[in-house]
Amino acid sequence: MAESEKEAALPPKEAFSDWYNELLWMAEIMDVRYPVKGLYVWYPFGFAIRRNTYSIIREILDNSGHQETLFPLLIPENEFMKEAEHIKGFENEVYWVTHGGKDPLDIPLALRPTSETAIYPMYKKWVRSHADFPLKLYQIVNTFRYETKHTRPLIRLREITSFKEAHTVHATWEDAEAQVKEAIGLYTEIYRRLAVPVLRSRRPDWDKFPGADYTDALDAVMPDGKTLQIGTVHHLGDNFAKTFDIKYEAPDGEQRYAHQTCYGISERSIAATISIHGDDKGLVLPPEIAPVQVVIIPIIFKKGAEEVFAACKDVQERLKKAGIRVEVDASDLRPGAKYYKWEMKGVPLRLEIGPRDLQNNVAVAVRRDTGEKDQITLPEIEAGVRLKFEAIQKSLYEKAGSELESRIFDCVDLDEVKEKIQEGVATIPWCGKRECGLAMEDHIGAGILGIPLTPRSKGKEKCPACGEETETRVYVARTY
Ligand SMILES: Nc1ncnc2c1ncn2[C@@H]1O[C@H](COS(=O)(=O)NC(=O)[C@@H](N)CS)[C@@H](O)[C@H]1O
Numbered sequence: 001m002a003e004s005e006k007e008a009a010l011p012p013k014e015a016f017s018d019w020y021n022e023l024l025w026m027a028e029i030m031d032v033r034y035p036v037k038g039l040y041v042w043y044p045f046g047f048a049i050r051r052n053t054y055s056i057i058r059e060i061l062d063n064s065g066h067q068e069t070l071f072p073l074l075i076p077e078n079e080f081m082k083e084a085e086h087i088k089g090f091e092n093e094v095y096w097v098t099h100g101g102k103d104p105l106d107i108p109l110a111l112r113p114t115s116e117t118a119i120y121p122m123y124k125k126w127v128r129s130h131a132d133f134p135l136k137l138y139q140i141v142n143t144f145r146y147e148t149k150h151t152r153p154l155i156r157l158r159e160i161t162s163f164k165e166a167h168t169v170h171a172t173w174e175d176a177e178a179q180v181k182e183a184i185g186l187y188t189e190i191y192r193r194l195a196v197p198v199l200r201s202r203r204p205d206w207d208k209f210p211g212a213d214y215t216d217a218l219d220a221v222m223p224d225g226k227t228l229q230i231g232t233v234h235h236l237g238d239n240f241a242k243t244f245d246i247k248y249e250a251p252d253g254e255q256r257y258a259h260q261t262c263y264g265i266s267e268r269s270i271a272a273t274i275s276i277h278g279d280d281k282g283l284v285l286p287p288e289i290a291p292v293q294v295v296i297i298p299i300i301f302k303k304g305a306e307e308v309f310a311a312c313k314d315v316q317e318r319l320k321k322a323g324i325r326v327e328v329d330a331s332d333l334r335p336g337a338k339y340y341k342w343e344m345k346g347v348p349l350r351l352e353i354g355p356r357d358l359q360n361n362v363a364v365a366v367r368r369d370t371g372e373k374d375q376i377t378l379p380e381i382e383a384g385v386r387l388k389f390e391a392i393q394k395s396l397y398e399k400a401g402s403e404l405e406s407r408i409f410d411c412v413d414l415d416e417v418k419e420k421i422q423e424g425v426a427t428i429p430w431c432g433k434r435e436c437g438l439a440m441e442d443h444i445g446a447g448i449l450g451i452p453l454t455p456r457s458k459g460k461e462k463c464p465a466c467g468e469e470t471e472t473r474v475y476v477a478r479t480y
């Protein structure tokens, strides 16, 4: 896209919603002009961020005993309609295919909103014995949900383009529970690699995944204080095994129903990374997912231009050989315009090389996240750049972590909760009874997000709704 098309300026980040929408356009992440609501188009630059993000997800899943696979998109109505809870949860969200060409289909086909009812009839055919366990498969696919709430690119889509869903099978409820814990750990590690700190909590029963025994979730706190659910892990018990008749021969020869989990991450992982690290100048990307990790800017004067260009090319070749994604911006834009462009794209490190730097045998290194400027000697350029990446990654994660902690408020009563959830996440005691939870939600006008997996108890306190003594504090937040 020509530079001129982007005469609009990026709004300041505190105008978060406008900043976010404008940034997706100006940094060439997604084009929202596709003529179907809730469907968006990846620009190549945005898609490169997705590729790098999902190669981290694949690495972490593949290194923890998962295997990637691929199931069909279309699910026959009779299979989709088998699990009562699941249907109730998705019947208003599922798209149906009713024709092939001009012929009406004898069995309507659902576009998968998630793939339990595509996968589990096959699991029934595959699972035979406890020796088959643990079965840990995942796929990265597009799924379709007829979202009626406000759709937003990367955050709430009707076609979820990057839906990583894992589906595991185990002998016992306890084995599945252990898998849930492993998945929470894997998701926490994925987000550490994206320098995104997360809140981990058990969703209240009325908010769990349709057909699950319970749901644990990871939430990011976005710059506007609202939380974004960026990963969920569901213990499915033997609910789906009973519905789809997934049985195995136990060591004692008995036929038993299997126990299952499923867990998902979508492109919200990218929405959170962009939102949490970005600033008024645009994207700030963790080096590991940046499509361009280093941009080299030749500082050109009449004298010595040739040597400078040659040196920039040489540094580029060496960094490429070291596996670093690097560009030389030799365009005839003024240096300031170059800085603006690459800062907008979140390039973690800029190297400036001019005649004086050549004499001193150095490159000037400028960090995108802090603006800090210092020198790296040219013979050490590969190691120096890697050190910068480590410093940037560490600093992004620490900064986001303290920002998150500063947005969690232990409140004394519901009025304080109402006030504090404008800025972030409140905690408040809760006895755990549904009627109290729902009464509190009515009073506050926001939901119970979940019970922290790492308790935030302050000892014995009183449930604000019924006065009963409790040692549990729950998260309350406005959510996307
Ligand atoms: N409309 C949507 N747009 C973008 N991401 C979404 C959307 N709906 C859900 N997600 C993301 O997808 C994750 C998994 O979705 S889910 O419904 O919670 N869980 C499942 O579908 C289970 N089958 C595990 S894969 C959610 O945690 C959320 O981060």
Ligand SMILES: [Zn+2]
Residues within 6 Å of the ligand: 430, 431, 432, 433, 436, 463, 464, 465, 466, 467, 468
């Ligand atoms: Zn209560």
